[in-house]
Amino acid sequence: MSSSSEKPDPFDPFGIVASMEAWCCLLEAAREIRNVDQEMMMTMLKPKTPGPAPVSAEAAAKLRSIVELMRSLNLDPDAIRQRQPAAMRALEAACLDCRDRSRCARALRAGTAAATYREFCPNGARLDQLKYA
Template sequence: MAAPADKTDPFDPFGVAAAMTGWCCLLKAAQEIRDIDQEMMETMMEADAAAPAGLSPEAGAKLQGVVSLMRRLQLDPEAVRRSEPETMRALESACRACGARSRCERELRAGTAARTYPDFCPNAARLDRLRHA
């Protein structure tokens, strides 16, 4: 005795309707995954934007250096965070690892950092690229 799945549909002898139904299910699943992916990306970007507040005071102070320097260079850190999140993460990462923090703080306090940062800042090339973009 043949199983019901072995029977062909007399109105669709080549199985086109079944194939289309399967294809539609796949498209719907892909759309749902894309929507979830977009939501995850937005959540990650929001978390990135809020990250400095959740850092230790020392790490937060280090990141304030790059934010302060960006503002002195007429760059908007939040706009960069939104438009170029990878660049902002790279700036923050280099700032955290910087060995010239005391000089940076001194230059920022003196108001000379916008002029002297290329001499000591590991982010100089990235900041210059942003300034001339």
């Protein structure tokens, strides 16, 4: 309450007004917190736009092959992902299902993938479409 050096308010000797002012401040703070909570709840309840699904470490390693191959063909995987997301998803899906991964890896290491990808890559036709578009 008040310290002994303060004089009591002659119109509020019991400190009721001061208590009411403090109570009003607490109520206002509670209202603000409630509003923030409601805003947060609305934000959390907003439907989320579907993003890319999480990729396992194994799948990520497999997908590096298509990115490397695209770069060897002077194609920008990031630009294609932005401009043509469906095309990039199709490339990645075919790469994940590839049964000739060792040949792809050897060609990429040897630097011959750009010349020989049509022989083994399930994405050969798609890459040609992107390359010559």
